[in-house]
Amino acid sequence: xSVEIVEEQMKVIIFxxxxxxxxxxxxxxxxxxxxxxxxxxxGTAPFIKGVMNLRGVITPIIDLRQKLGLEEKEADETTRILxxxxxxxxxxxxxxxxxxxxxxxxxxxxxxxxxxxxxxAHYLDGVVKLGSRLFSLVNLEKxxxx
Amino acid sequence: xxxxxxxxxxxxxxxxxxxxxxxxxxxxxKQPEDExxxxxxxxxxxxxxxxxxxxxxxxxxxxxxxxxNVLDLIRNKKKQATTEIIDIMFQSVDSLENxxxxxxxxxxxxxxxxxxxxxxEAIEKGxxxxxxxxxxxxxxxxxxxxxxxxxxxxLEESLEQGYSVYQIKVELDEKAMLKxxxxxxxxxxxxxxxxxxxxxxxxxxxEEEQFERDxxxxxxxxxxxxxxxxxxxxxxxxxxxxxxxxxSFVHTTQxxxxxLQPVQEKPSETKQEPEKGKDAQKAPxxxxxxxxxxxRLDILMNxxxxxxxxxxxxxxxxxxxxxxELTETVERMTRTTGNLQEIILTMRMVPVETVFNRFPRMxxxxxxxxxxxxxxxxxxxxxxxxxTIIDEIGDPLVHLLRNSIDHGxxxxxxxxxxxxxxxxxxxxxxxxxGNHVFIEIKDDGAGISRDKVLNKALKNQLITEEDARSLTDxxxxxxxxxxxxxxxxxxxxxxxxxxxxxxxxxxxESLGGVVTVHSELHKGSTFLxxxxxxxxxxxxxxVETGGEKYAIPLTSIVETAIVNKVDLFSAHGQKVIxxxxxxxxxxxxxxxxxxxxxxxxxxxxxxxxIQKGEQIAGLVVDxxxxxxxxxxxxxxNYLTNVFAISGATILGDGEVALIxxxxxxxx
Numbered sequence: 001x002s003v004e005i006v007e008e009q010m011k012v013i014i015f016x017x018x019x020x021x022x023x024x025x026x027x028x029x030x031x032x033x034x035x036x037x038x039x040x041x042x043g044t045a046p047f048i049k050g051v052m053n054l055r056g057v058i059t060p061i062i063d064l065r066q067k068l069g070l071e072e073k074e075a076d077e078t079t080r081i082l083x084x085x086x087x088x089x090x091x092x093x094x095x096x097x098x099x100x101x102x103x104x105x106x107x108x109x110x111x112x113x114x115x116x117x118x119x120x121a122h123y124l125d126g127v128v129k130l131g132s133r134l135f136s137l138v139n140l141e142k143x144x145x146x
Numbered sequence: 147x148x149x150x151x152x153x154x155x156x157x158x159x160x161x162x163x164x165x166x167x168x169x170x171x172x173x174x175x176k177q178p179e180d181e182x183x184x185x186x187x188x189x190x191x192x193x194x195x196x197x198x199x200x201x202x203x204x205x206x207x208x209x210x211x212x213x214x215n216v217l218d219l220i221r222n223k224k225k226q227a228t229t230e231i232i233d234i235m236f237q238s239v240d241s242l243e244n245x246x247x248x249x250x251x252x253x254x255x256x257x258x259x260x261x262x263x264x265x266x267e268a269i270e271k272g273x274x275x276x277x278x279x280x281x282x283x284x285x286x287x288x289x290x291x292x293x294x295x296x297x298x299x300x301l302e303e304s305l306e307q308g309y310s311v312y313q314i315k316v317e318l319d320e321k322a323m324l325k326x327x328x329x330x331x332x333x334x335x336x337x338x339x340x341x342x343x344x345x346x347x348x349x350x351x352x353e354e355e356q357f358e359r360d361x362x363x364x365x366x367x368x369x370x371x372x373x374x375x376x377x378x379x380x381x382x383x384x385x386x387x388x389x390x391x392x393x394s395f396v397h398t399t400q401x402x403x404x405x406l407q408p409v410q411e412k413p414s415e416t417k418q419e420p421e422k423g424k425d426a427q428k429a430p431x432x433x434x435x436x437x438x439x440x441x442r443l444d445i446l447m448n449x450x451x452x453x454x455x456x457x458x459x460x461x462x463x464x465x466x467x468x469x470x471e472l473t474e475t476v477e478r479m480t481r482t483t484g485n486l487q488e489i490i491l492t493m494r495m496v497p498v499e500t501v502f503n504r505f506p507r508m509x510x511x512x513x514x515x516x517x518x519x520x521x522x523x524x525x526x527x528x529x530x531x532x533x534t535i536i537d538e539i540g541d542p543l544v545h546l547l548r549n550s551i552d553h554g555x556x557x558x559x560x561x562x563x564x565x566x567x568x569x570x571x572x573x574x575x576x577x578x579x580g581n582h583v584f585i586e587i588k589d590d591g592a593g594i595s596r597d598k599v600l601n602k603a604l605k606n607q608l609i610t611e612e613d614a615r616s617l618t619d620x621x622x623x624x625x626x627x628x629x630x631x632x633x634x635x636x637x638x639x640x641x642x643x644x645x646x647x648x649x650x651x652x653x654x655e656s657l658g659g660v661v662t663v664h665s666e667l668h669k670g671s672t673f674l675x676x677x678x679x680x681x682x683x684x685x686x687x688x689v690e691t692g693g694e695k696y697a698i699p700l701t702s703i704v705e706t707a708i709v710n711k712v713d714l715f716s717a718h719g720q721k722v723i724x725x726x727x728x729x730x731x732x733x734x735x736x737x738x739x740x741x742x743x744x745x746x747x748x749x750x751x752x753x754x755x756i757q758k759g760e761q762i763a764g765l766v767v768d769x770x771x772x773x774x775x776x777x778x779x780x781x782x783n784y785l786t787n788v789f790a791i792s793g794a795t796i797l798g799d800g801e802v803a804l805i806x807x808x809x810x811x812x813x
Contacts, residue, residue, distance in 0.1 A: 053800050
């Protein structure tokens with residue numbers, strides 16, 4: 001019974017890292033949190049920052065910059081944690097700032113160029129150019145997988 | 147499936163009944179003359195048949211139907227409960243179990259039962275004719291119902307007010323599949339015509355299909371008996387209806403000036419009515435327990451965990467504010483939540499019986515297969531454990547029991563030769579002690595040969611020659627749990643497939659348990675399993691190291707100590723201390739967890755002495771914070787296999803502290 005429905009518009013959250021703007025589908029984000037203290041987990045990959053207490057749920061936090069191969073940055077006032085969850089796991093992604101929700105036309109999504117601002121194309125679903133702005137679509141599934 | 151909402155109930159009850167059949171068959175084998183046991187089996191088989199037919203599982207219904215026929219013969223003394231019959235019964239139960247399991251895992255519960263059915267029919271044949279006649283005579287039910295005082299009063303008043311009272315015997319068609327549904331329809335019709343005062347068997351039994359083919363209802367109505375009869379006969383699968391008009395009731399008592407019970411319109415309401423009758427003495431017992439979905443208990447537990455976390459927060463705040471009233475309130479709350487915790491935990495407790503009760507059957511088969519005589523003695527089956535633990539311990543226990551019988555208990559000849567009784571004994575014992583439950587599996591078999599274990603371990607390079615000489619007995623037996631270890635000289639399909647005791651140990655350890663072995667050659671072996679009472683709320687020692695807080699489960703802690711730096715020795719580059727006459731290796735938590743804060747230069751070390759089985763180690767931390775009740779939380783699926791961390795907890799201040807897995811720190 002599954003019929004491929006082509007969505008005209010896709011609602012995304014726009015966030016920043018380094019100088020670029022990125023987008024993740026709104027439906028994949030459970031909430032956006034301010035930076036808060038977390039507990040380091042010894043013996044894990046450097047991009048795993050630790051776990052935090054998100055309203056009683058132990059939530060692992062990763063630095064999306066590091067995960068995508070960008071340089072690290074100290075947390076500041078604009079730093080946000082995007083909380084994403086599916087049936088199996090919950091994960092928090094540290095980003096530089098999340099400021100916008102937009103509708104993007106699906107047909108405008110283009111394949112990812114090999115390297116976008118130093119980010120591994122592996123974690124991206126494509127890029128969208130809207131006016132003078134360029135957004136890279138993050139493939140959350142891949143980010144959560146490895 | 148249309149019945150999906152009943153599926154869970156069906157599965158639950160089927161499993162219960164199958165277990166009951168199993169248990170009683172075992173009993174019947176020992177006491178073949180005991181009719182009450184046959185009766186029990188019959189009842190369970192009968193209920194199973196009814197339920198599975200209702201749910202549309204025809205193979206299940208078919209097989210149980212044939213079992214029922216044979217059981218009926220035994221019950222009516224037309225057949226003896228011989229070993230052959232019991233064997234076939236067991237095989238049938240196995241098939242039934244397979245079908246039920248198939249349904250549980252989403253299958254359609256279909257299985258080829260023709261050969262079993264044929265065997266059952268073969269048994270049934272010959273005496274079946276006689277049985278049918280016998281059954282027919284027993285089914286001659288006396289239409290005169292016995293009423294209690296209340297019922298008589300109601301009936302007499304009905305008569306006075308111009309109603310007629312009828313006793314109606316309804317007989318269902320032999321092939322009727324949905325008996326409960328037919329009963330419901332009959333009651334529906336009767337409730338439209340008048341009021342059902344009493345039914346026998348009681349309505350609840352009728353709903354559970356706990357009747358043969360007929361039942362009797364007593365009805366007050368203004369309609370004639372003929373009208374009622376015809377209306378009931380319109381329902382399909384009804385073979386006969388006998389309506390008898392009643393004018394007097396046994397031992398009439400003086401009718402009091404009471405108005406008639408209000409006319410009840412909903413069948414469900416009337417259905418409760420007859421319970422006041424015959425089953426009055428049974429009813430109170432039923433009301434003492436209710437079935438609660440385990441998911442609900444899990445939700446309750448989760449909510450309570452939140453409460454424990456908030457309690458921790460409150461305790462901390464009141465400690466900081468130093469306000470007498472607040473402190474007092476928090477203390478009271480701590481006591482109340484403590485009691486609450488106990489109640490919630492007990493609610494989740496299930497007797498180990500639920501796991502143990504499948505063992506007698508398994509042992510019976512196993513000893514037959516191996517040509518050994520084994521008596522399984524179960525002690526303490528009523529000992530309770532948390533449901534989550536119960537769910538996990540079944541398989542490893544099966545493994546250990548098989549191990550005892552396969553490797554432990556000798557053949558009858560071998561036993562006689564060394565002067566032991568031909569029948570070996572395996573003792574399965576569960577008991578509480580402190581915050582733990584112990585499960586002991588003890589056999590009076592050959593015991594474990596230290597030399598054999600050592601040789602095998604040397605061969606598999608688990609130990610060196612040097613180790614072999616210095617190991618204590620329990621350390622040697624501990625080698626049995628090393629991966630890839632198996633002492634069976636012959637590989638049987640019962641045990642000794644290489645996948646073995648290491649899996650058993652891992653399962654118990656993942657539950658926070660510990661397994662130890664004691665054995666005396668020629669006398670027997672004992673496997674002792676220590677399990678925590680519950681999993682989710684544990685007692686820990688909070689420690690601080692390198693600016694981070696960690697929780698160490700109290701169950702692994704022997705004691706804490708503070709030692710002077712000068713008491714440290716170095717052996718093979720490993721720092722050790724002499725502690726109570728023992729050389730204890732030290733593990734520095736800063737190094738293990740690579741903590742960011744630099745080394746403190748102090749003269750004294752805070753030590754937490756931890757143990758894993760026989761081995762102990764001293765965990766060096768910066769400071770000991772204190773003992774706490776914490777809620778164990780998983781790190782989730784993203785962070786798997788974090789070294790020496792078994793989970794996390796939320797502290798009173800909202801911070802997350804990691805829980806150390808001491809087992810990983812002791813090599």
